[in-house]
Amino acid sequence: MHQSFLIYRRARYLKLSLGLMILSLAAYIADARLEQPNGGTWLGYTLGTIGALLIFWLLWFGVRKRKYRSGSGMVSGWLSGHVYLGIALLLVATLHCAFQFGWNLHTLAYTLMVLVILSGFYGVFAYIYFPSRLMDNGGGLSDEAMLTEIAELDGECLAVADKIGDKAHQTMLRSIESTVIGGGLWQQLTATSPRRVQMEAAESKLIDLRNELEEEHTRVMRTLTSLRVQAQIQQQAQQPANPEGSDRTTLFMVDQLAATGSGDKVLAVRQLLDLLSRKKALTARLQRAVQYQALLRFWLIVHVPLSIALLAALLAHIVAVFIYW
């Protein structure tokens, strides 16, 4: 059965982390009664050593995660430890520096550490919140399947638009070609690709076209109806004299026109609008899926490079402190 990393092995790492925090805090308070606390006292060195070891261990998670054949415990156990000991690190390092900050390398290392831990907090939230959202949004469809369906809808749209005319075909083609999904980081995070604008432009053009066609259809039908009425009157008047005459042909032509002309186009436009709205819904869903995935993972762009920067700053901090011992 699936067990959240937050309660891995009955929250073993939570207890470990709490223990470490309580111990550090107690030692700090006791020591602060004896001397002015800072990173250079014996407690300062001890907390600093614990903090540095924690950082190295937390960084090793990045390596462990990528080693699928490692025998050193489950990744979910490592993640549990990573999260809880990361929280403990925030306190241990703060007590190590004894709230002394300045414009120097040491505070740079601390700031980087805080940013890494804060981005990690977001990561924990994202890993708890977004996977179920993503599942609900997808409704069983993978990104690939959604893309395939969108492509098929594009095909159908073009086929239908082709029946309407060049203008509709061009509009559809432009709409299809401007369908952009995802994009840069900001666009993925906010789901704001220019797709919507283009698709709405196409839709409004199609609605105009439909209205135009409907008007034309109504006009044609009215003309045809009056023609038909005229033809029928004439036919009735001339029936005995010319039973196979030209008026019958007129009547046939009028019926043909009424059956095929702009009425079909109106139907096609309606079909196209229907297809377009299906595509719009599907694209929106895919965009949301892309957004959730981006929200689920973008913090890593901060977390990982800054943790490497932290490694550099930590090494520089340790070396510098002992150069000027």
Place this chain on the structure above:
Amino acid sequence: MRCLIRTVTRASASHATFKDSECLGDRVTIGRAVGQHVFLPDLRVTLRHARIALAENGRFAIVSRAPSGFLHNGQTTQQAYLQTGDRILLGGYEIRVIPPPADYDLALEVERSRSAKGQELREALMSRVRIGLAATGFGMRRWSWALLLLILVAFLAVPAAGLFHPPLSEKLRAIPGLPSDKVWDVGELASSHHYFGTDCNMCHQKPFIPVRNEACLSCHQGQPWHIDPSLPVVKSPDTDCTVCHKDHNGPEGLIRTESRFCTPCHSKLNAQLSDTGLFTTISDFSHTHPQFKVSLLEPGAGTQRAVRIRLDWTGDLRERSNLKFPHAKHLQAGGVKGPNGQVKLDCASCHTPEAGGQHMQPIRFEKNCHGCHRLTFDPTEPDREAPHGNVQAVLQTLESYYALRALEGGYADPAAPEIVRRRRRPGEQFADEERAAALEWATQKSATVGAELFEYRACAICHTVDKPEPAVPAWRISPVALAQAWFPKAHFTHARHATMDCAACHDAAHSTSSADVLMPGIENCRSCHGDVGDRDRLQSTCVSCHDFHLIDRPPQHAALPSPHPLAQAP
């Protein structure tokens, strides 16, 4: 124009079939409509998409009729001149211009570039899809490497380079914005070190070696030792200045005042130095600090030697000042009788603090006693006084005074001879016998008055007076030995205790003898002062009262005796 249109159908990569058709006329039409010369059944191609015609310059030109245009050798365009080898891409089709066979003006090869239906649309869609963070160009690996290198170079490598080449270090420090060893500064220096604050190497002289004493002593040359260099202390506190002095703790944070820097040694000193008998075990103020020792002057011939005696000594603890001064008598509630009537005295009448307020000014006769204790000696002239402080001067004063009175005459004393009592008339001359008698009287009188002054009336009231030989009029006043610094090993400041009543520490009101030692014991201090951590009393450390660098020790930079452990100190 005669144009060959060759349609290529590829079943597999190695097998293709060709279908040739011919077009005669002034143009070749391209589109999805039935009847176009080059028929391209692709939904992205419009019905009549483009046409090829002969241009005025004799070349063939392709012109698009659809706004979407076409790709000509990879470039989207509306029109282009054609030449052999050109490639036109329209939807999923590629139109290649091939060398025309004989009798043909133009030859085109048309091939559908991708086979499955709908695949083109999907591929076209995929080209506009960017999903996943990897596609955004924010490569974590690249950023990680960039930040790693930037930090290591700017915050470690460049500042460290200055260690090997000091001129570089100076340049880096001088130019703002450049990474120098200033980025390693862990906190503000003590204000006394601010003046060289930018030069880290004033103190940090060797990389990876903690700050050494030599760095401190190069400026602090006169700083005396804490312990007597001749004492065989195993671990001397003088070996390492940084034990007590840690900089970068802010303007006031240079001196560490915690008692735990003292007690590790002072709680064991009597064991370490048992043969000296100098030390007791002290681990705190509240319980183990011994009773105070007062420093009393021991009267001696010519010199006065200070001896330190514990206040709880069961022997005869007396101050032998050779002065008679009952505090109680001077402080009585009704006041004392002065020359101008009753005077109400209090402590401040005589004890005034010296500048700075630490100690009290020494008591002086002229300033503190003379107001009441007049040195008059002759009732007929109550304003005339003998001088203070010099026996011979007193005797000479008396002799010359009475000689003058004898020779003047008119001295109203029935015991005096007639020649002294008789008033002189102007121009009257003494006979030799008369003169001798008058001076004889003056000598006797000054001796009598002197004995009275020294032995009963003036001097003996306060001083111990000896007269070694009764016949000779020469008295000796025992030298006054008033203790000036009662507790020379501690720095007590009266000014900081000004809110207190004097009587809280000094029980002068009940002291009837100047031999009483009126200094308060440790129990008196303990009623207000406690150790660090004490909740009810003022938290005090060793250095609240004691100095570490003792002024009676030699300066630290002086050469050390060779057997001393400090001589081997780094």
